Amino acid sequence: MRAFRGAGATHSVRCMDSDTPAPDPAPDPGAAPGADAFIRALPKVELHVHLEGSMQPETLFALARKHRVDGIPATLADLRSWYTFRDFPHFVEVYLASVQVLREESDFALLTADVAERLAAQRVRYAEVHVSLYGHLMRGIPAHVVWAGLEHGRRAAERDHGIRLRWIPDFPGDYGLDAAESTLDSVLAARPDSVLGFGVGGMEVDLTPFAGVFGRAVADGLHSLPHAGESTTADQVWSAVRALRAERIGHGIRSVADPRLMAHLRETQLPVDVSITSNLRTRSVARAAEHPLPHMLAAGLLVTLNTDDPPMFGTDLTNEYRTAHRLGLDLGALAQLARNGVAASFLDARGKREITAEIDAVLAAHTT
Structure with missing residues (x-):
């Protein structure tokens, strides 16, 4: 992840050098009709998705017009074309523009409602959503404005679509x-009960200096949910485990280079949240055939499947399951991925039982 500044704001997104060739396209989302019907019917959870990176062109267009934000295409048709991922600098441009339109409580509420509705349409029952709180604070948006908007949207989503959302500020x-x-201080000062964790993203750095901050967060009841080991080395994952007492690893795909770490992840069943298309788009993995997801599952790791920044990478959670299927996972393995997401979540025990039972029923209906 790279943190960068633009238009007076601070944000964090993944980086590849500007002269790096564009990544291979994501795998063909097509699947055999039976598999596709199963994937669409499968109940799901999403554990690694960024709220700001989930903004759709239509939402960006509406908020840009509301706030008269410059530098954004003047028609929705042009904006949809502009929104299509071309290369990484273009992704940065779109991401910066998207975040700049979030200014008022109602803006955050609108974004949350839209993200929740789209997740629910894919049969996502529960999601733990990263919020780039530091980026909003640095733009002068008070934390209470962010939380008020998110909570308004969250409650409406639960009422209207039955989906449950929880927040991970980072x-x-x-x-x-x-x-x-400063981020943790803002969280601890006035967080809603729906905030369940604390995270770190940005460029991958030694996480040891943050041990005290995460210690404070954990002591106050927040789960430790860092990004680690996407574009650097397995040492980054060790840093998250040892210094931050990580309870889940965001990305973590470099773990496969370290047999000792793989053994640790297998023995502890420390969950690893994987996002296939994101890894391809950012060149963290060069080609789909080289993605380590199948190897991680075969090694016995507790792997979950996620989207990261779905519209900006041209994907959604349904497409990620189709992509996993094309990497060789059969219906049983896809169902296990869905169960893994439930197990790795911080949903209550009853909620876990209900979604797992749904997953099992859908698998039985499509394999008998």
């Missing part, structure tokens, strides 16, 4: 300890 690690401390 900060970019490459902005250092001050960013970590």
Whole structure:
């Protein structure tokens, strides 16, 4: 992840050098009719998705017009074309523009409602959503404005679509300890009960300096949910495990290079949240055939399947399951991925039982 500044704001997104060739397209989302029907019917959870990176062109267009934000195409048709991922600098451009339109409580509520509705349409029953709180604080948006909007949208989504959302505020690690401390201070000062964790993204750096901050977060009842080991080395994952007492690893695909780490992840069943298309789009993995997901599952790791920044990478959770199927996972393995997501979540025990039972029923209906 790279933290970067633009138009007076601070944000964090993944980076590849500007002269790096564009990544191979994501795998063909097509699937055999039976598999596709199963994937569409499968109940799901989403554990690694960024709220700001989930903004659809229509939402961006509406908010840009509301706030008269410059630098955004003047028609929805042009904006949809502009929104299509071309290369990484273009992704940065779109991401910056998207975040700039979030200014008022109602903006955050609108975005949350839209994201929740789209997740629910894919039979996502529960989602733990990363919120780039530090980026909003640095733009001068008070934390209480962010939380008020998110909570309004969350409650409406639960009422209207039956989906449950929980929040993971985070900060970019490459902005250092001050960013970590100020973000956590804002969270602890006035967080809603729906905030369940604390995270770190940004460029991958040694996480040891943040041990004290995460210690404070955990002591106050927040789960430790860092990004680690996407574009650097397995050492980053060890850093998350040892320094931050990570309870889930965001991305973690570099773990496959370290047999000792793989053994640790298998023995502890420490969950690893994988996002296939994101890894391809950012060149963290060069080609779909090289993605380590099948190897991680075969090694006995507790792997979950997620989207990261879905519209900006041209995907959604249904497409990620189709992509996993094309990597060789049969219906039983896809169902196990869905169960893994439930198991790795912080949903209550009753909720876990209900969604797992739904998954099992759908698998039985499509394999008998």
